[in-house]
Amino acid sequence: MPRTTEEGSEKQRKQLSSDTSQDTPLMTLFREYSRTLVDKNDKYERVYKTSRDITVRSKRIIFSLQRIPGLDDDEREKILSSAASDLREIEQTQMKYVAQELVDEEPYQFVYAYTGGLQEYIEALSLHHFLTTDKIIGHSDVQERLSFGSSEEDNDVVPMRVLVQPKEYILGIADLTGELMRFCIKCVSTGDFEVCYRICDVLKSIHGGFLSLGYIPLRELYYKFTVFRSSLHKVEEACYSLQLRKSEVPAEMLGDVFAMYDADESHQEFV
Numbered sequence: 001m002p003r004t005t006e007e008g009s010e011k012q013r014k015q016l017s018s019d020t021s022q023d024t025p026l027m028t029l030f031r032e033y034s035r036t037l038v039d040k041n042d043k044y045e046r047v048y049k050t051s052r053d054i055t056v057r058s059k060r061i062i063f064s065l066q067r068i069p070g071l072d073d074d075e076r077e078k079i080l081s082s083a084a085s086d087l088r089e090i091e092q093t094q095m096k097y098v099a100q101e102l103v104d105e106e107p108y109q110f111v112y113a114y115t116g117g118l119q120e121y122i123e124a125l126s127l128h129h130f131l132t133t134d135k136i137i138g139h140s141d142v143q144e145r146l147s148f149g150s151s152e153e154d155n156d157v158v159p160m161r162v163l164v165q166p167k168e169y170i171l172g173i174a175d176l177t178g179e180l181m182r183f184c185i186k187c188v189s190t191g192d193f194e195v196c197y198r199i200c201d202v203l204k205s206i207h208g209g210f211l212s213l214g215y216i217p218l219r220e221l222y223y224k225f226t227v228f229r230s231s232l233h234k235v236e237e238a239c240y241s242l243q244l245r246k247s248e249v250p251a252e253m254l255g256d257v258f259a260m261y262d263a264d265e266s267h268q269e270f271v
Contacts, residue, residue, distance in 0.1 A: 040109070047101055047113040054094045054117030058124040061086050062179060065127055069183065070190035083128050090121060096148050099160040107163040115168055122164075122172025127179050134198060136176075136206065139169045167218070174210075174224035177203055181231035184238060193242050200239045203232045 061083050068076050098114055122142060129137040147161040180199050187195040210225055 043101055043105070044110060044113050047098055047110050050094050050098055050101075051114040051117030054090060054114070055120040057086065057090055057094070058117070058120040061124040062127060065124075065131060066179070066182060066186065068131065069186040069192060069195075080128065080132060083124075087121075087125055087128060091145055095121070095146055095162050096160070099146070099148050099162050102162070103160055111163065111165065111168075114162070118162065118164065118168050119172045119175060122169060123175040123179065126173060126176045127183075130176075130180070130202070134202075136173065136202065139164065139166060142169060167221075170210075170213075171220060171224060173206065174221065174228055177206060177228045177231050181235050184235050188238055188242065196235070196239055196242060200235045203228075203235055207232055 064079055065083055068079055071079070094117070102110060125142065125145070126137045129135065143161070143164045146164060147159070149160065180203060184196045184199045187193070187199075207228070210228070
């Protein structure tokens with residue numbers, strides 16, 4: 001009797017193994033799911049690598065824009081024009097590639113693949129926009145720049161765009177505040193005091209906008225807002241010192257003092 005039971009179990013195992021090795025409806029369905037997951041993972045990796053390229057190119061644009069303080073009008077316009085061309089090239093190459101990858105896909109599944117590059121791009125774009133217009137670019141304007149029309153096939157319109165969530169836009173603007181602070185400190189040493197006052201007013205307006213958001217359970221936003229308040233404090237201190245002491249202390253010395261203060265603060269953040 002035990003032998004019969006063992007023989008029956010062995011037959012069941014062999015039958016089960018034979019069934020799973022064949023193209024049964026269940027196994028066919030699982031293979032289809034497997035291919036879908038592999039395709040999505042591959043696409044996620046491609047988008048992530050493109051996002052890293054966007055980050056690198058955007059950082060280079062920011063570095064070039066930070067060279068503007070102290071330059072004459074011709075050099076300033078040359079840098080702004082070059083930055084505008086680089087931004088447009090990012091949009092028409094890397095960003096458009098991401099938009100093409102997201103066609104017929106749920107974009108929210110891939111947001112974390114390109115959020116780093118998108119935030120860096122928004123930071124570079126908003127800095128360039130501020131230096132040319134003295135204004136902060138809006139969320140709808142950013143989304144419009146990252147919308148690339150549509151493809152029409154069989155009367156079906158498929159729009160292509162890189163989704164810009166309000167979260168990514170806000171985080172990009174938060175990064176902008178640090179660049180504006182650095183730009184302000186550099187303008188102190190070059191004697192362009194009016195730019196410092198304009199930056200201070202803009203940062204105060206952004207600070208009011210952040211406060212109006214209320215509590216948002218997002219750790220990254222909380223950290224960047226903390227750094228933003230530190231940047232605003234430095235700009236306010238710079239403007240205060242300029243207003244009281246610009247007739248007593250040379251601008252070059254003020255610039256060195258604030259630059260050293262900024263370096264000390266940055267060092268403490270990484271310690």
